[in-house]
């Protein structure tokens with residue numbers, strides 16, 4: 001039995017001149033799913049994340065979230081509808097503390113501008129106490145309790161990635177888009193990330209992740225969609241995708257079929 005679609009993408013197309021970065025793409029993320037989007041460099045993964053989150057506008061097609069069409073909304077309107085994302089290149093406020101970074105992610109719910117939250121100003125003071133408690137809980141959830149008041153930029157790379165996830169979670173998203181969450185992580189950090197994503201799945205947060213770490217993707221995800229040159233070339237559970245000849249061929253020039261065994265390299 002398949003769950004209702006939370007994200008429903010229909011015929012999505014984005015062109016840069018003569019090049020289709022994303023072409024006639026259909027994609028569904030079901031409620032509660034933990035799905036992955038993979039493909040060789042330049043396949044269109046980041047372009048698709050930018051389209052979903054509203055940083056880029058499509059040339060064709062539709063994006064629906066929770067039964068409402070969102071593809072004409074601004075990024076912040078989409079965020080208010082329950083969409084959150086992390087970025088391939090971290091986008092934390094490095095000079096401010098970990099907890100303040102989470103509080104910034106919460107501003108959709110607490111009310112008030114970034115500046116007002118950071119300066120603890122005016123009528124937001126009352127809401128602030130509850131927000132700080134919630135931010136603490138989120139930091140504990142991702143395993144960062146011990147560094148609440150450390151500047152974000154002083155944290156290890158793996159901790160900064162987890163802080164980005166905490167900040168994204170602060171907006172209470174229905175769907176979390178994770179752009180290469182394991183990039184640059186050591187094996188211990190990747191193992192901790194995997195546990196974190198499993199905890200999020202247990203909390204019924206739907207996730208779509210772009211990830212090059214095949215071991216992580218193969219072990220963790222319900223469904224994998226494979227892009228190549230902007231088009232979907234395969235989709236299905238990990239076992240089916242890793243055995244798919246079109247997928248192996250798409251990666252052959254990159255790292256070869258061994259890429260898909262899901263073994264730690």
Ligand SMILES: Nc1ncnc2c1ncn2[C@@H]1O[C@H](COP(=O)(O)OP(=O)(O)OP(=O)(O)O)[C@@H](O)[C@H]1O
Pocket residue numbers: 016019020021039040041042043044045046047048
């Ligand atoms: N702003 C842009 N202008 C022109 N072409 C672009 C632009 N952004 C992306 N592209 C092209 O669109 C295609 C898809 O790029 P995209 O970055 O989405 O791929 P990707 O799958 O995320 O790659 P990677 O794994 O390297 O991050 C590529 O051919 C890329 O060169």
